[in-house]
Every structure is written in structure tokens, then in C-alpha cells.
Amino acid sequence: MSNILEVQNVSKNFGSFTALNSVSIAVPKGSIFGLLGPNGAGKTTLIRVINQITMPDSGHVILDGEPLNPMHIKDIGYLPEERGLYKSMKVGEQALYLAQLKGLSHKEAKKRLKYWFDRLEIGDWWNKKIQELSKGMAQKIQFVVTVLHEPKLLIFDEPFSGFDPINANLIKDEILKLRDDGATVIFSTHRMESVEELCDEITLIHKSNKILEGTLIDIKKQFKTNTFEIGIDTKQHLILEKELSEKFEVSPANFKSLGDELKLNVKLSESDNPNDLLSYLCNYGMVSHFVELIPSVNDIFIQSVKNN
Amino acid sequence: MNHLPLIIKREYLTKVKNKSFIVMTFLSPIIMIGLASLVAYLSQINNDKERTILVLDESNVVQDVFKNEDHVTYNILENMSLKDAEELAKQSESYGLLYIDKLTDIDSISGQIKFLSEESPSLSVISNLEAKIDKKIEYLKLQKKGVDVKMIDAAKTNVSILQETFKGEKTSKTDSVVKLVFGGLAGYLLFMFIIIYGNMIMRSVIEEKTSRIIEVIISSVKPIQLMLGKIIGTSLAGITQFVAWLLIGGVLLFVISTVFGFDVGQMQSANQEMMHSAMNNSEMTMQIHDLLTSFYHLPITNLIIAFILFFIGGYLLYSSLYAAIGAAVDNETDTQQFIFPILMPLMLAVYVGFFTVIEDPHGTVSTVFSFIPFTSPIVMLMRIPFGVPLWQQIVSLLILLGTFMLTVWFAAKIYRVGILMYGKKPTYKEIIKWIKY
Structure with missing residues (x-):
């Protein structure tokens, strides 16, 4: 199995603070990859490096065989932990805008949004403003916007926060389906039971360093x-x-x-x-x-x- | 991928469709015109008021200058004590009592004139009285020295200097006033525009931070694109609002002046009254013809082109700073400490513009400030109607452009880091550190 993403010796310092210290990860194509670590370990910085939000001080990121470049933006779908939507904008307009920023045409974005809205049974929210929706409802829209452009690589940071068990399950099934359809998922969370349930491989980052990596089974064997x-x-x-x-x-x-x-x-x-x-x-x-x-x-x- | 047009479109549409924006667009000119009309109406009532001034002249030399005027009636009192005159003034509800003491020596008269009234008298009334008495005493003094007053009157000339530049353009004092108005208006417009729409940009950046959408957006577009898109989109919304204000204001003004039959443009507030009388004294009556020729004397093409370039340059320079502030803080209350240093050069520019450019448009101070990038847009716009050499304009513009690029670079750095920082209010030190990230 080839790797869709390879992070090679990436380091990032903010002033005197080291956020990432020569971290390398390899994410196999079609897997669900757990990115774990305590608060402040450097996970978010690593995810931001992959998303080209933050530039690394040193090291390389290879996506699907090519060094990371601006053309890759449309290949990645990112659901950040700190997420929100424009409060006073209508759901539909907003989703269209965000989809177009990912490179979809207006027409294509509308078609796909309709499909997803019907699928998640949220079609009648189109003309509502975000401030009229509950947190969980807004999360659903963010999920749709993240996956809409059918990226090769999906990055979910705490995707289940704010969801009730029914909706969390719904989203979990959608994530599994996306994986089955060929997408690769990087999954960062503090909810270990969902890591247990979903991840094929995990990497543990602690104090800017990678301290553990491998398939879930191998790691368990190692620790038993x-x-x-x-x-x-x-x-x-x-x-x-x-x-x-x-x-x-x-x-x-x-x-x-x-x-x-x-x-x-x-x-x-x-x-x-x-x-x-x-x-x-x-x-x-x-x-x-x-x-x-x-x-x-x-x-x-x-x-x-x-x-x- | 270039998302700039998409971002501009969203910024523009959300601003323009915003309810409070729409309300402000329509309400502001109505309120402004309403207030202006009210002031005009009130001051008209004020001017139309008949005033009676009692004059008690114990010197008996000055009183003959007080002849009844349009709205002022002079009652010359005779053979009355000051006390009785005061009593009479109170009872007859006169505007006031002018008292001139017995004259011992014509040279000491100036300290012996009093105006007594219920309330402090209007500036224009007093200066009018002073002018009359001045003239009379001047005559009296000359007479005392044996000069024939008739000869003085005959010798009076009214000199009006014809102004002409070496290139042969004729100018006049009216020209200067028109230039001043144009320059001042342009500079002030830019000042207002920066403050109003700079703040709007800042708020819109803060909104993206507080709603936590920023990280979603920033994974699709470069921060600098987002920032520029915001600035341009908001500016376009601002221009839309300004044009709407002008149109609505124009229509309203036209309607009001035709319906109510008075000219709002000629309203007079207290200090304008003074200026007005000063102008009358120097016999400078503005005529329509004079005004029209003054317009022709304005470097119109230069004015328009320079206005557009300096307006854009100055506005972008400041608005990128506003965007950086918005990115650095979490909420509007934290912005104060950062806004102040931005307002300083702006205020300075307006003051320099209004005080030194009026006095001497090509003096050292005005010239220097029209090159300093943070003040140049406003000061230069005020100077241009008076004719600024092209090389100066170009150099100033180039400096402005260079500074603008530097500021955008600097603002983008702060913006890039700041938008992802939550929770604490940054210090200047931290912001400088961000630039190095």
C-alpha cells in the first residue's frame, strides 16, 4: 500500500517555543489514521502544516507523490477543531461560498450540496441563518462543506464534538463510507473509544515529538x-x-x-x-x-x- | 487559485445586504439634511428678528452714525441718566443699551463705551456697532488734526489686486476660497472614509475570528488574499454607500429647497456670521460669475486623477492597518490601544491641512507633510487645488505606494498569525514577534 501523505522531518518553532521537533509521519492510502497527543503536543500545528496554513521551518511534506503546493488545497478537506460559520449568512449561500473557495464551480457545488443536504436530511435549512441553528446542526453543515469537494485526504479534528450519540454515529458511518470510497482520513481526537473503533494506524505526538507509531494491532501487541x-x-x-x-x-x-x-x-x-x-x-x-x-x-x- | 473576486463578492454582498447598513444608507442623509434644514430654518428666524437698540450718547458726537437698518432699530435717548436708560431698556424689552460716556478727550473714548443687555449680545451685533464707532472716531480724530473729511472720502479707493500666475492664469480671492473648499472637502472625505470603513474592515476581521470560521477559510485561501478581498469588498460597499448618500442627499436638498423656499446652502451659524460680516466689510461679494470662473481655474483634471490615486492609496494604507488590528485582537473592546496610533497621523494630517495649507499651501510645513506617507493623502489632496508641481505629486505618490506595499506586507504578517490566535490580548511586543514567525 502506498502512502498518500508523507511528512518528513518537519520542524516548526514559534520564537523560542518548539511546536514540532523533526516529526515524520506516513499515512497509507485508504486508511483511517489517528493523530493523537495530549493538549498542546503539536497536533494542530502539524495539521496546519499539512494544510499549508503554517509553513514549516524545515522538512518536507509529500502529498500523493508531489511536494506540497497550492494546487493541493482542493485535494484536502479540513475540519478544524476551532470551527464556525458566518453567523449572519444563510446556510446555502455560505456552503456555496466555501465550496467555491475549494475550487468547485457554482453549479457543481449546488448540485453536490443538494445531494448531501438530502442525504443528511437537512434540505430545509438552506435558507436559514446559522444563528438560528443549534451547535450540532451547524456542525453537520461544516462536515458537509469539508467533504463536498471530494478530497483525497480528509483531516478531521475532533469531528464528533457537539454531536448527540445518534448524529455522532451518523457522522461516523459517513466517515467510514468516505474511506471505503477511496478517501484517506486523518483523525485527531481525544476520544479514545472512537480511535479504537475507527483507526487503522495511529501516531502519538507528545511535547513536539513523535513518541509512538504503527498499526493499532501492532501497537497493542507491543503493549500487551x-x-x-x-x-x-x-x-x-x-x-x-x-x-x-x-x-x-x-x-x-x-x-x-x-x-x-x-x-x-x-x-x-x-x-x-x-x-x-x-x-x-x-x-x-x-x-x-x-x-x-x-x-x-x-x-x-x-x-x-x-x-x- | 485566485479566489480574490469570490471573496470580494462575498464581502461586498454581505455588507450591502446587512440590515443596519441599509438603514444607515437611507437614514443618514435624511437625518443630516433634516438637521441642516432645521439649523438653517432656526438661524433664519434668528436673523429675521427685529432688534431695537437704545443708544445713550452723552458725548453727543457719535450718535448720528446710528441709522436704522434692516433688522435693527436704533432709538437715540437724550437727557436721561444711565440708570433711567437701563430701566427703560429693560421695560421696553430692547435688545440692549449702548452707552457712551461724556467725552473729555477724543483719544480716550474707546474705553468709555459700554453695551448693556439682558443676555450676552450676538457677536455680529457688537462687531457691527464697533465698526460704526471706529469709523466715526477715526473721522473725528482726523478732523481734530485739521483734515477735511470730504477729502478723505474722495481719496478712498477700493483696490482689488488682479492675480495672475507667470503662465498667464488669472486667479482671484474667490479662487482661493473655492480651492480651499475643494481641497478641504477632498481631504475631509478621505479622513471620514478611512475612519468609517476602516472600522468596518476591522469588525469584519474580528467577526471571522469570533465565529471561528477563519481556519476553515484559511485552509482554502491565502491570508493575504482574504485580507485584500476584505479591504476591497468593504471599500466597494463604502463607495456604494457614499454614492447613495450623495444621491439621496441631493434629491432631498432639492426637494426641501423647492418646497420650503429657502436655500440650505446659505445657512449661517454663529461664527460664519462673523466671517460673513468681515467679507462684507472688505467689500468682497462673491458673485456667481466669479465662482464659475474659479471653477475653471481649478486644475480639474489633475484634481480628479490625484483625488482617485491619493484616495485609493491613502485608504488602502490605513485599511490594511485596520485589518491587522482586527486580526490581532479577539473583540472590539481590545482595539482601542491599537487604533490610537493610527488615528494620530490622520488627525495630524487634517489639522496640518486646515491650519497650514490654508495659510500657505506651498510652505515648508505643508510641503513636508504632503510627502510623509501617513499624512500625504490628506495634505496633498488639500494642496492640489492650489497647483502642485507634477513632480511633487508623483514623488509623493511613489512614496505612498512604497509605504503601502510595506504596510500590506507587515499587516499580512500580523494578520496571518493573528487570525489563529485566540484568548489573550496581545501586546505590541508580541505582535512584533509575530512578524518574525
Whole structure:
């Protein structure tokens, strides 16, 4: 799979403050790429560099094989975190204006807007002013405007903020559909559950430096600790717990269940086979729970940021 | 991609379609003309008022100059004490009482004349009285020295100097007044235009910041394009409004002057009264013919071309600064500290224009200020009707153009960084730092 976007050793300083310190990322074509990092890590600066809003001090950005240039503006759709619309302008006029700024003709923009407005069932908003709409409604229009010119690369910064769960789901499905139709999505958010759900690859930026990158699966493999969460219905609680803690690292587990079974986290070493543990447990009673603990993106995020 | 026309179109249309803009466009000339008519009407009432002035002349030498005039009646009192005269003035509700003390020596008379009245008298009434008495005493003094008054009268001449330039253009004092009016009007128009529409640009930049649309726009267009589009679009809206004002004002003026039958153009406020009487005294009556020839003497073509160029140059120079201010702050209340330094040179230009150009259009001060880029548009526009050498105009324009480009570059830098900065009010130091980003 080739990369649609390659950021190579990009640095950016604002006075004495370093916003990006030689950051490189590669975004594969057709993927959903998670750009993560704590507040003030430099994500927005990186996104602005990709959008040619900010010029990097050094480094290069390659979009679809070419160095970034003004012609690429129409290839990128950007939904910034700090977003808004002209309050006193009508929805339709405004959407047309923004679409034309992205290089669409008036006629084409109108046609596509009609399609999208019907699709999201917001057709009757055309003549309303933005100040008459709720925040979520305005967000929907911003989403439409971002994707309308069918860019190759979509950049969403916190796309779900301000949406109720139903609309958030709607937008999520639209993002997935855009990906399936061939677009590449860069997705920046602090909502880790949506990263979990959507992203193929992630990059973590912390204090202007990239500290983690890879596919979600690889990163999880890298962070997993071979720990299993077990629940067993047994009369020999104490004996079992004692025996287990002699062989493995054991800590109390915390998951919900209906019975009053013994709940433990058991950490195996590299050479141990989980099957052996399972068959061992079977001798003591009925195993009701046996799950490998896979680190969540949330855990990975917190752990990586703390360690740096 | 060049989006400039698109941005200009949006800026123009949103301004022009804005309700308060429309209301102001129609209401302003109505209010202005209404006020002007009111003032004209009131001052006409004022002038038409019959005034009676009592004169008590104990010296008995001056009183014969007080002959009844159009709106003033003089009642010469005789054989009466000052107290009684005052009483009489109060009872008869006269405008006032002119008292001239007993004369001991003609040379000391000037300190012995009083005007007593209920309220402070009008400036024109007093200066009228003074002029009359001055003349009389002058005659008396001359008579005392043995000069024949008739001879003086006969020797009186009225010199009117014919002015002509070396190129053979004839000019007159009327010309100077017309030039002054034209220059002043052009300079003042530019001043007003910068303040009104510069502010409008600033507000529109702030609006984009507060509504948070700026980052969406800026990912599609270059900041400098957006800034220029704003400036040009707003200026076009401004020109539209100005033209509408002129048209509406013209129509209203015509309607009012035909319906009510008085000429609003000839209204007189208090200090104009003084000027007017001064002009009358020097026997300078403006005639239509004089005015017309004065128009011909104006360098019309030069005036128009220079007006357009300096107007555009000056306006763009200042409006790019206004745009930069708008970008630097989050809301209008924070703009004060930055607007002040912009207003300073503007005010200076207007004052220099009105005080030194009138006095000496080609003097050192006026000439220097007509080259300094921040004051040159206004000062030069005021000077041009008096005839400014072409090389001076061109040099001044080039300096203006150079400064304009520098300012736009500088403003664009601030704008580019400023539009993405939220939350805090920047200091000058920070803004200078932005230029280096």
C-alpha cells in the first residue's frame, strides 16, 4: 500500500517555543489514521502544516507523490477543531461560498450540496441563518462543506464534538463510507473509544515529538502484558489463590459478574502457554471467565505520555 | 487559485445586504439634511428678528452714525441718566443699551463705551456697532488734526489686486476660497472614509475570528488574499454607500429647497456670521460669475486623477492597518490601544491641512507633510487645488505606494498569525514577534 501523505522531518518553532521537533509521519492510502497527543503536543500545528496554513521551518511534506503546493488545497478537506460559520449568512449561500473557495464551480457545488443536504436530511435549512441553528446542526453543515469537494485526504479534528450519540454515529458511518470510497482520513481526537473503533494506524505526538507509531494491532501487541483475567467458581479459593501466586504474578481483578466467583488477573511469562493455565484451572472448578487483557488505546496513551 | 473576486463578492454582498447598513444608507442623509434644514430654518428666524437698540450718547458726537437698518432699530435717548436708560431698556424689552460716556478727550473714548443687555449680545451685533464707532472716531480724530473729511472720502479707493500666475492664469480671492473648499472637502472625505470603513474592515476581521470560521477559510485561501478581498469588498460597499448618500442627499436638498423656499446652502451659524460680516466689510461679494470662473481655474483634471490615486492609496494604507488590528485582537473592546496610533497621523494630517495649507499651501510645513506617507493623502489632496508641481505629486505618490506595499506586507504578517490566535490580548511586543514567525 502506498502512502498518500508523507511528512518528513518537519520542524516548526514559534520564537523560542518548539511546536514540532523533526516529526515524520506516513499515512497509507485508504486508511483511517489517528493523530493523537495530549493538549498542546503539536497536533494542530502539524495539521496546519499539512494544510499549508503554517509553513514549516524545515522538512518536507509529500502529498500523493508531489511536494506540497497550492494546487493541493482542493485535494484536502479540513475540519478544524476551532470551527464556525458566518453567523449572519444563510446556510446555502455560505456552503456555496466555501465550496467555491475549494475550487468547485457554482453549479457543481449546488448540485453536490443538494445531494448531501438530502442525504443528511437537512434540505430545509438552506435558507436559514446559522444563528438560528443549534451547535450540532451547524456542525453537520461544516462536515458537509469539508467533504463536498471530494478530497483525497480528509483531516478531521475532533469531528464528533457537539454531536448527540445518534448524529455522532451518523457522522461516523459517513466517515467510514468516505474511506471505503477511496478517501484517506486523518483523525485527531481525544476520544479514545472512537480511535479504537475507527483507526487503522495511529501516531502519538507528545511535547513536539513523535513518541509512538504503527498499526493499532501492532501497537497493542507491543503493549500487551500477557495478562489474563480469570473467573472461577470454586470452593478452594484460598488454596487456588496461593498456588497461582507461587507460579505467576497475581492481582485481584475487577470485572462484573453475576456469581461470587474468584476473580484474578494472572500475568504469564513469555514462555507460558495460556492453555496450560486454563486446563489447570479446570481442575478446581467451573471457569466462567477467561480473557486476555488487551491494552486499550486509552491505557497506551496514558502510559506512553507518562513514560516520556 | 485566485479566489480574490469570490471573496470580494462575498464581502461586498454581505455588507450591502446587512440590515443596519441599509438603514444607515437611507437614514443618514435624511437625518443630516433634516438637521441642516432645521439649523438653517432656526438661524433664519434668528436673523429675521427685529432688534431695537437704545443708544445713550452723552458725548453727543457719535450718535448720528446710528441709522436704522434692516433688522435693527436704533432709538437715540437724550437727557436721561444711565440708570433711567437701563430701566427703560429693560421695560421696553430692547435688545440692549449702548452707552457712551461724556467725552473729555477724543483719544480716550474707546474705553468709555459700554453695551448693556439682558443676555450676552450676538457677536455680529457688537462687531457691527464697533465698526460704526471706529469709523466715526477715526473721522473725528482726523478732523481734530485739521483734515477735511470730504477729502478723505474722495481719496478712498477700493483696490482689488488682479492675480495672475507667470503662465498667464488669472486667479482671484474667490479662487482661493473655492480651492480651499475643494481641497478641504477632498481631504475631509478621505479622513471620514478611512475612519468609517476602516472600522468596518476591522469588525469584519474580528467577526471571522469570533465565529471561528477563519481556519476553515484559511485552509482554502491565502491570508493575504482574504485580507485584500476584505479591504476591497468593504471599500466597494463604502463607495456604494457614499454614492447613495450623495444621491439621496441631493434629491432631498432639492426637494426641501423647492418646497420650503429657502436655500440650505446659505445657512449661517454663529461664527460664519462673523466671517460673513468681515467679507462684507472688505467689500468682497462673491458673485456667481466669479465662482464659475474659479471653477475653471481649478486644475480639474489633475484634481480628479490625484483625488482617485491619493484616495485609493491613502485608504488602502490605513485599511490594511485596520485589518491587522482586527486580526490581532479577539473583540472590539481590545482595539482601542491599537487604533490610537493610527488615528494620530490622520488627525495630524487634517489639522496640518486646515491650519497650514490654508495659510500657505506651498510652505515648508505643508510641503513636508504632503510627502510623509501617513499624512500625504490628506495634505496633498488639500494642496492640489492650489497647483502642485507634477513632480511633487508623483514623488509623493511613489512614496505612498512604497509605504503601502510595506504596510500590506507587515499587516499580512500580523494578520496571518493573528487570525489563529485566540484568548489573550496581545501586546505590541508580541505582535512584533509575530512578524518574525
